[in-house]
Amino acid sequence: MDNQKPPFPKEQLSRKQYREQLAKKRAAGQEEEGEGQTRQHYAQDQEGQNREEKTAVLKRKLNIAIVGLIVAIIIVYLVLFFVG
Known part of the structure; x- marks a missing residue:
């Protein structure tokens, strides 16, 4: 707690x-990076996040479909084994 900065600078500005x-x-800041560039970067970041979210949802759905197919195959084999 001794290393905290004071809330105000030592010299007082009007x-x-x-x-x-x-x-x-x-x-x-505007000279270094124009307004259009920051908006483009923001749009690209949002698009990347949307892609990541969509990819995660698709991965989850694919995993569910795979598990469902495996369970269905096992059920079919059990039915054929006990009936046949």
Whole structure:
């Protein structure tokens, strides 16, 4: 608990200075990465997540289908064994 940062910086900024500082940071961030790129990255991430979710659902359904077929095969063999 001794390593906690103080909630406020040591030097006090006026509101105007703080707003200017934020504007500079935002401008630097926009120069590095444009708005269109961030939206594209977000859309790609969402599409990737949707694919992963759909893949997980399909895997689950496939596993259920495989287990159902195995159980059906076993039942058929048991019926043929005891009836025949």
